């Protein structure tokens with residue numbers, strides 16, 4: 006599935022130019038995608054929010070679930086604009102009320118996302134928002150949390166998709182996506198390995214030259230209803 010009309014939107018290139026790529030942060034070999042520089046530019050920040058709002062305002066979304074920490078920057082303005090409630094999905098032991106949690110795999114050990122019980126109800130139509138998708142493990146955990154309480158995850162929306170993740174990832178995600186970030190048509194990755202996710206770079210599995218900063222934009226990742234976490238969509242629109 007491909008969003009051709011939106012791929013041509015001139016705002017996407019403007020957003021892209023505001024994303025700062027910081028080499029060797031937080032560790033040597035990592036190309037860190039810094040969205041704080043988008044926030045410094047009111048037009049780029051607004052364009053980012055507007056692109057999402059234009060896509061979701063008529064989709065009857067009742068809850069926007071933002072993933073800690075950077076999903077908290079983009080999720081609330083989207084929620085306000087489309088008239089949905091905002092629910093934070095937080096890292097362990099941050100939420101004061103009763104919570105449910107989902108663990109997900111990192112390179113070493115696990116992490117977990119928690120959600121307040123009662124914040125999302127059966128029948129809610131959910132949009133998951135984060136800044137970036139790398140392996141997709143974080144989004145998987147978020148989708149599982151929401152589906153466990155009976156919500157329908159309509160889509161996941163991220164600003165950045167790291168390249169080279171269109172194939173099977175550590176989370177066994179399959180290819181299926183709607184993207185706006187085909188900024189370099191025909192771009193081919195140099196290897197089938199995963200992109201510059203810091204967790205992989207930490208192990209030396211990834212080469213920096215595999216990273217291509219042009220491959221940044223706004224990406225929407227859709228989930229299939231009623232499916233397992235293997236049904237998230239990650240491929241680029243061709």
Ligand SMILES: O=P(O)(O)OC[C@H]1O[C@H](OP(=O)(O)OP(=O)(O)O)[C@H](O)[C@@H]1O
Nearest residue numbers: 073074075135137138139140141142143
């Ligand atoms: O697709 P994945 O491989 O799961 O990685 C993507 C996640 O990694 C980053 O967050 P991070 O875990 O670094 O936490 P932070 O935002 O709190 O720094 C990013 O903001 C996503 O949430």
Ligand SMILES: Nc1ncnc2[nH]cnc12
Nearest residue numbers: 036037038139201202203
């Ligand atoms: N390269 C990267 N830049 C920013 N956040 C990330 N999360 C995982 N990999 C990342």
